Amino acid sequence: MKILNILTSTFILAGFSSTHAQAGEFAALAIDKNNGFYYGWSYNHPSSIVAEKYAKDECMKKNGKNCTVVLSWSGNGCGVYRTVEGNVGTSYGWGIATTQAEADKIAIQNVLKRSNGKIASNYVWACNSNDKNKLKIIKNDDFNVKTVKIGSQVWMAENLSVSHFRNGDVIPLAKSDNEWVTLAKERKPLSRIFEDNSNKEKQYGRHYNWYVANDPRGICPIGFHVPKSSEWKILSKTLGNNPDVVATKLKSKTEWSGTDDYGFNALPTGYIYYWDGELRGTKYSAKFGTSSSYNSSYIDIAHLQDDLKIGAMGKYTEGYSIRCIKD
Incomplete structure (x- = not known):
């Protein structure tokens, strides 16, 4: 592959010059998943349909046999x-x-997951060069988010389990109780895989401290954010505002004593205690982190057990599950 600087003002693609701003610009990437060398880019197009078709056609021109669109977006962003x-x-x-x-940081980590640690030295990139609108991800096969709509809100239907911030920076990982306590004292971002078991990470997610939840680099997928405590309160109100009933409606049917009326599928993942780094409360409770702080000692969390409590019950250095909510 050649390195393509497609922000160059003289470069023209599919009849759209980067010297002319579009009311809205769309870009896409198509690849043959059976052979990563067959790919197609498009950018600065007037619609996602046009951008995705162009990218797929470009992939097929390179002899891709099974070209599919894996990424498309609009607004001010780069792939x-x-x-x-x-x-x-x-x-x-x-x-x-x-x-x-x-x-590029994210792409490098993405390759490493597939290549058993082998470095990917070939790269190309594309940006919507003139669109100043906020980046909006239309499709991203690398991060398909399970969601559930409850009232006016759209929540992730599973616990977050990412290892990197949105910009590609690594989130420090504790692998034992002692590591959690030691690293937490530094009051910096920290994560831990549920029960330190990578086989359970996909189902149960990770625990994160408040410094991750509130980090400006972002931990949720683009288009989502860590909820404020006020957004958890809206969820509770939507479900009737009876703490006992709300808890039952949110809990998993299969792994907890809930009815899971909306597909939120809350799991009893407990929390990581700040004092000794132990994972506590599994099987009967779950504590969810928010981006809201109460004072210098406490943060707001959502505590799900026999009922749902929302408020200043958490510590900055404890570890909580996170459910992102759509912007």
């Missing part, structure tokens, strides 16, 4: 696509962010 060298394999990865540098 990066990387592959390993041909003599190593066909592993690939992509990233999307507000800048090319941030997207």
